[in-house]
Amino acid sequence: MKTFSHIIALAFCATGFVSSQIHPVIIDNCTKCHGGVKQKGGLDLRTIKAALEGGETDTALIPGDPETSPLYQVVQVDSDPHMPPKKQLPVEEIEALKTWITKLRITPPKELALPDPLKPITTVIDQLIRAKWQAEKIAPARRSSDATFLRRVYLDLIGRIPRIPEINSFLADQNPEKRNLLIDYLTTTEEHADHLAQVFNIVFLDRAHLRKRSHTNRKPWLDYLRWAFKTNRQWDQVGRDLVLARPKSAQEQGASWFIHDQRDDHSQIATRVSRTLLGKQVQCAQCHDHPVAPEIEQRHYWGLVAFFNRSLNVKTPEGPRVAERASGGYDKFANLEGKTDQSQLILYSNKIITEAGGKQSSDSAELYSVGPPKQWFRKLKKGERLNKDLPNLPVPKFSRREAFAQSLTTDNPDFSRAIVNRLWALMFGRGLVHPVDLMDSAHPSSHPELLAWLARDFSNHHYDLRRLIRQIAKSTSYQLDSRPAPSAGQPPLDFFFARSLDKPLSAETFTRSLRVALGHENPNDETLRNHFAKILPELFADNFSPSVQQTMFLTNAPFFDKIISEGPLLSHLQNMKNPQALVHETFQSILSRAPEPIELERSLSFVDPNDKSSIQQFVWALLTSAEFRFTN
Incomplete structure (x- = not known):
């Protein structure tokens, strides 16, 4: 497998320095005028190859020599011409560019050195x-x-914290294989299937879309997702179920909702399919080539739309379905300059699908293997829908x-890379490519060999999703503590996965x-979940920073007092007479661990078994703590 480090994006190497300091400078300050939308002076700065070729004048980069590199010269304070226009880069960004150009070396294409394909997954991950x-x-x-691992793996695999009997049973177990056995068990439970169904409901339809269509009955769709994860349906089959939308069994019927819920918006279908199943945002290439990822071209966007623009929603005796005409669908597109081009059934790999029999200009029964009724061919009046x-x-x-569907799921590394990266992000809090929906050359993998393998x-x-999830959870990397090693000095950057990341809990x-x-x-409460979905972080968020709104919402005493007062825990604690036992049980119930000595001391100074309000305030304090709201 080749990695073309000399032609892909400027962030061609995924070192911490390049990814964190060079890539943002180029993207934020240069590609607006020298990228996919515009190329002033004929200069394209999206790739090293293009930067070396230069524009109307000369090369923009001279590897190893920043002083004679135009890219470095034009950002100086007194330069003329000066870039970026009407703005001065901070000194530290200029110095970062200088350091990068000094160290820049152009390497020829090389094979990724992948480990033996027969090695166990956990061995390769850790290696x-x-x-x-x-x-x-x-x-x-x-x-x-063990206590930290237990809470983390319950949250990641079944979407909830462990109960006290589950905690006590695991901590008392002396079997050295108990972690692996627990992972195997949890991934076979109904709760695991329910958890993944909730996760991928949001992945496929996103929260904004779900809120907009909140009145719609999605039970068949959710039933399909639960069935797929419960039976460990092969992911390539799930991909086919979703994009083909032609169910062969009762269990598959709900899969049609993925396309049906887009209500014949073919552009939206294309962008949603690309984002969720291939990890690529293609909508930026609707009017021009992608501004920062040159391998995504305008023809790819319209080619993807063409795969779906013969689809239309219909009703059948089995329920809503997505039909497909044998002809039609617009087949031309224009760029910002007004130049038109012919759309093709083209994939990101640049493979072109040839339409058997050529493009059909008119519909007829002979073009169908399963024939439509007569009204299928009736000319519709303006505004009328079939x-x-x-x-x-x-x-x-x-x-x-x-x-x-065939091309998507057959020998398509992008399809496998996208789900591997998403599951990695679900477990680790960050993908091997970050963000997970930007798997393009402008966002290189932190560990390209690992992602490819x-x-x-x-x-x-x-x-096999279940096998992959299990092996990720069994890796040494996944089971690390969240506190950096004492000898680490500054905490390592997140994408080195040298410690467990603090992931905020989803709604x-x-x-x-x-x-x-x-x-x-019963851990489920849809009304309560909808409340939290308005303010808690998105799944797979690019970055997380707690907002004032979140803090105010989660520390709203009347709101939480009502929730706490309705739970069996409070009445149980208020009937306990031993303050030490009360504190221990509260910590275990909420934080899944025993209190530290200093925590026990401070808690005992606050909690009075004879004062019910102090117990309620104690429960409230632990529930709204950062420790409860994060995985670690």
Whole structure:
């Protein structure tokens, strides 16, 4: 597998320095005028190759010599011409550019050195993560305690904190394999399937879309997701279910909702498919080539739309479905300059799908393997929609969606890379490519060999999600403590995965954990979850910074007092007479651990078993603490 380090984005190497200091400077200050939208002076700064070729004058970069590199010269305080226009880069950014150009060396294409494909996943994960630590001289954190691991793995695998009996059972177990056994067990539970269904409901439809369509009945869709994860349906089959939207069994019927809920908005279908199944944001290439990722071109956007622009929502006796015509669909697009071009059924790999029999200008029954009814061919009046009941779902002999589904899931490394990266982010709090929906050359992988190896292994093992999740959870890297090693000095950057990252709980996980902490048997509460979804961080957020709104919402005493007072935990604690036992049980119920000696001392000075309000305030304090709201 080749990595073309001399032609892809300026962040061609994923070292901490380049990714954190050079890439943002180029993207934020240069590519608006020298990227996919504009190329003033004929200069494109999206790739090293283009920067070396230069524009109308000469090369923008001279590797190893910043003083004679125009890119460095034009950002000086007294330069003429001066870039960026009407702005002066900070001194530290100029110095970073100088350091980068000084160290820049152009390397020829090379093969990624991937480990033996027969090695166990955990071995490869730990081997490649450790290699990066050694290269960067990073000391990893120690292994997490059993209590920390237990809480983390419950939150990540079933979306809630453990209950006290589950805590006591695990901590008392002396089996050295107990962590692996617990991971294997949790990934077979109904709660694991429910948790993943909630996660991917948001991934596929996103919160904003779900709020906009909150009145819509999505039960068949959620039932499909639960069934897919409960039965460990192969991910390539899930991909086909979603984009083909042609169910063959009762269990598959809900998958049609993914496309049906876009209500014949073919552009939205294309962008949603690209983002969720390929990890690429393609909407930036609707009017021009991608501004910062040159491999994503305008023709890719319109090619992707073309795969879906014959689709239309219909009603059938089995429920809402997505039909497909055998002809039609606009097949030209224009750029910002007004130049038109012919759209093709083209993939990101630049593979072009040839339409069997050529493009059809008119519909006829001969073009279908499963024939549509007569009204299918009736010319519709302006504004009229074909939403009458159809006795069956028409199937064209050449189906663009079927051709796309086949290409999507067959020997397509982007398809495997996207789900591997998303699951890694779900478990670690950050993807190997970050953000997870920007898997392009402008956002290189922190560990390209690891991502490539995991994607290949995933496809070689029949797209087995459960196997992948289990092996990630069993890795040494996943089970590290969140506190940096004492010898680490400054905490290592997040993308080295040298410690467990502090992940904020999603609205779903927070709600389920809150109800478990308060003693409810059923952890689910849709109304409560919808409240928290308005202010808690998004799943797979680019960055997390707590807002004043979140703090105010979570520390709103009347709101939380009502929630706490309705939970069985409070009445149980208020009947306890031993203050030490009360504090221990509260800590275990909410934080899944025993209190530290200093915490016990301070808690005992506050809690009075004879004062019910002090107990309620104590519960409130732990529930609104950062420790409860984060995984570590």
